[in-house]
Amino acid sequence: MNKNTICLWFDRDAEEAARFYAATFPDSEVTAVRTAPTDFPGGKKGDALTVEFTVCGIPCLGLNGGPSFPQTEAFSFQIATDDQxxxxxxxxxxxxxGGEESACGWCRDKWGLNWQITPRTLTEAMAAGGDEAARAFEAMMQMRKIDVAAIDAARRGG
Structure with missing residues (x-):
């Protein structure tokens, strides 16, 4: 067992979500599904209670805990991309x-989990600081999905 694992609370669809993540992202897989030994709030004996999985190598545990604690933007996965x-x-x-777009490279999947799909060129521009970072940041603020060519143009001052 890992010393640190991200626990993500789902209403009841942790296994479906984990299988989607495993099929979508590299170095991702579902490693175990544990069923409830008895009835529990939001579920019955034998229902999937926890799902062990990785997303891009990060160990996670999906907990089917019911509707009490929905996902918020306070937690997101940031996925670095190499190109458009x-x-x-x-x-x-x-x-x-079934997800939805948000601003500045953020989107939310149908289970409510938030994702930042972030091209490396944007991260590099921010790390450069100064005018380059300011131009890239201003360009990003106008976007939903990040447009790599527009960020690159802003980095150059175009």
Whole structure:
């Protein structure tokens, strides 16, 4: 067992979500589904209670805990992408599977979990600081899904 694991609270669809993440992101898999030994709030004996999985190598535990604690933007996965094709692939997978767009590279999947699909060029621009960071940041503030070419143009001052 890992010393540290991210526990994500789901209403009742942790296994469906984990299987979607495993099919969508590299270095991701579902490793175990544990069923409830007895009835519990929001579920019955034999229902999936916890799901062990990884997302891009990060160990996670999905807990089917019921509707009491929905996901918020206070937690998100940030996925670094190398180009527009990879950015589009992840964004479209999440949004196209019942999710929704947000601002500045953020989107929410159909289970309420938030994702930042962040091209490396944006992260590099922010790390550069100064005018380059300011231009890239201003360009990003106008976007939903990040447009790599627009960020690159802003980095150059165009």
């Amino acid at each position: 094709e990879e950015t589009d692939r992840y964004w479209n997978a999440i949004v196209g599977n």
